[in-house]
Amino acid sequence: MTDQILPGSHFDAKLTALQNLLLEMAGRSEEMVRLAVNGVVHRDPARAGEVRAAEDRIDQLELQIDERVMELLALQRPMAGDLRFVFVVLKACRDIERIGDHAVNIAGAGERAAVHPPLPEILEIAEIGDLVRRMLGRALGALVNRDADTARAVIAEDKVVDALRYSTFDIIMSYMSHQARYIPAGMNMILAVQNLERIGDLATNIAEEVVFLVEGHSIKHNRSAGHDEHGP
Amino acid sequence: MSAPGPALPVLSTERLTVRFDGKAVLKDVSLEIPFGQVVSIIGPAGSGKTTLLRSFNRMNELMPGAKTAGTVRFQGVDLYAADIDPAEVRRRIGMVFQKATLFPKSVFDNVAFGLRAKGVEGDLHDLVEEALTVVGLWSGGAEVLDARALDLTAGEQRRLSIARALALKPDCLLLDEPTAALDPAASAKVESIIHALRHECTIVLATSDHTQAGRLSDLTAYLDSGRLMEYGATQELFTNPRNERTESYLTGRLP
Numbered sequence: 246m247t248d249q250i251l252p253g254s255h256f257d258a259k260l261t262a263l264q265n266l267l268l269e270m271a272g273r274s275e276e277m278v279r280l281a282v283n284g285v286v287h288r289d290p291a292r293a294g295e296v297r298a299a300e301d302r303i304d305q306l307e308l309q310i311d312e313r314v315m316e317l318l319a320l321q322r323p324m325a326g327d328l329r330f331v332f333v334v335l336k337a338c339r340d341i342e343r344i345g346d347h348a349v350n351i352a353g354a355g356e357r358a359a360v361h362p363p364l365p366e367i368l369e370i371a372e373i374g375d376l377v378r379r380m381l382g383r384a385l386g387a388l389v390n391r392d393a394d395t396a397r398a399v400i401a402e403d404k405v406v407d408a409l410r411y412s413t414f415d416i417i418m419s420y421m422s423h424q425a426r427y428i429p430a431g432m433n434m435i436l437a438v439q440n441l442e443r444i445g446d447l448a449t450n451i452a453e454e455v456v457f458l459v460e461g462h463s464i465k466h467n468r469s470a471g472h473d474e475h476g477p
Numbered sequence: 478m479s480a481p482g483p484a485l486p487v488l489s490t491e492r493l494t495v496r497f498d499g500k501a502v503l504k505d506v507s508l509e510i511p512f513g514q515v516v517s518i519i520g521p522a523g524s525g526k527t528t529l530l531r532s533f534n535r536m537n538e539l540m541p542g543a544k545t546a547g548t549v550r551f552q553g554v555d556l557y558a559a560d561i562d563p564a565e566v567r568r569r570i571g572m573v574f575q576k577a578t579l580f581p582k583s584v585f586d587n588v589a590f591g592l593r594a595k596g597v598e599g600d601l602h603d604l605v606e607e608a609l610t611v612v613g614l615w616s617g618g619a620e621v622l623d624a625r626a627l628d629l630t631a632g633e634q635r636r637l638s639i640a641r642a643l644a645l646k647p648d649c650l651l652l653d654e655p656t657a658a659l660d661p662a663a664s665a666k667v668e669s670i671i672h673a674l675r676h677e678c679t680i681v682l683a684t685s686d687h688t689q690a691g692r693l694s695d696l697t698a699y700l701d702s703g704r705l706m707e708y709g710a711t712q713e714l715f716t717n718p719r720n721e722r723t724e725s726y727l728t729g730r731l732p
Contacts, residue, residue, distance in 0.1 A: 256729065322688055324727035325718050461717030 270306040271385045274341050277348035282374030285355035285437050296352035303345040310338045333454040340447040347440040358433035362426045369413040373441045380448035393459040399452035406445035413438050487512040487679045493547035502528045504703040515675050517690030518683045520700035526683035530651045534570040535563045571642035575654040577634040585622035588641050608644040612636040632663025652682040691715050699723045
């Protein structure tokens with residue numbers, strides 16, 4: 246198939262530029278998640294400000310992508326693999342913007358937790374953070390390389406995120422049930438983990454879109470990777 | 478020829494090969510066109526779109542040096558059988574050419590010509606007005622009927638050509654580049670006519686504008702160098718073509 250974006254034509258240059266905007270957006274949202282998780286793990290409320298500041302650029306990039314997609318659809322009328330690509334970029338852009346929102350939520354939870362007595366170190370939070378960031382990066386890499394196998398591997402990883410979420414909840418709940426002073430920070434830790442789990446879901450969505458891009462059929466709601474239903 | 482039913486393909490070809498002076502322009506084309514569908518034939522210039530269209534009503538045989546092999550069926554009947562009258566074929570399967578072939582006569586005479594040739598006698602006004610109504614040229618005034626066909630705009634001439642074909646109540650309508658050289662407004666009118674006719678008769682159109690095929694047709698066939706590369710539901714073919722050549726054509730990347 247000629248799915249790869251070929252260099253040369255004016256249209257190809259526009260598709261490449263669109264892809265680059267999406268990659269910049271994904272890179273910035275991934276950095277937001279890293280900062281937010283750092284803020285939670287290291288009880289550093291200053292990170293929250295950095296995360297919120299980064300959100301503006303994400304919003305700008307989303308608007309730019311919207312405009313370029315509209316222009317491409319109206320003026321270039323992409324077809325076949327090109328049409329699927331533009332469609333996938335638009336959907337992935339929404340997912341990445343929401344990842345940014347979740348990063349802000351995590352940063353806020355870290356900010357609030359930092360003013361309360363700390364829980365003992367919970368390594369799993371950093372682990373989930375690393376995992377969902379890696380999922381996002383691999384999903385975007387799969388998009389660039391039109392790699393359905395890697396996309397399917399990302400989808401499978403969401404089960405690991407789900408399992409980690411529940412085990413982390415158990416740990417936090419056990420601290421909270423033993424000592425009431427852990428409850429305020431613990432509640433915010435639970436919120437942070439819940440948001441990380443949603444980021445995993447959104448990275449999974451992007452990976453599913455990549456499979457659609459490469460293979461031309463949707464695997465959403467009927468996937469063989471055995472992925473659980475997304476949480477609220 | 479019996480009335481078409483939904484189960485039987487109204488038109489079909491089997492290993493259809495058409496040569497002009499020995500050179501194959503269509504090669505082994507086999508496809509079925511279901512009743513009541515709009516089918517587009519797309520492909521690069523010289524891919525055989527018009528030749529395939531003309532095969533459906535035996536127009537190719539009017540061209541010198543043309544030879545047809547394989548089978549073309551209409552409602553299951555071999556159109557090229559010795560006992561088939563080509564004139565009857567062309568009445569049942571009407572064709573509108575890329576260039577409007579109007580006579581330097583009135584609008585009425587242009588539409589009535591085919592009816593008279595068919596042997597319809599008496600007052601033809603009702604039939605002519607009905608056909609003109611379908612294509613949006615009839616406003617109820619006699620001045621339209623008396624207008625010189627060649628004084629109409631290009632878009633109106635194209636619609637008049639369609640009216641002339643429709644007056645014969647064809648079972649199928651073949652349209653060759655139905656909106657070529659028309660401005661967007663005139664093209665939109667012709668396309669809306671095609672869309673409205675979809676339940677009246679089976680429509681096959683050859684078009685170089687693949688976006689038009691996307692807008693209008695239920696099924697699309699992609700021809701390339703005389704070969705049928707892909708044929709299927711328009712939405713599937715335009716969003717997820719199975720053939721590399723189809724993909725390259727649709728995305729403007731044919732070498």
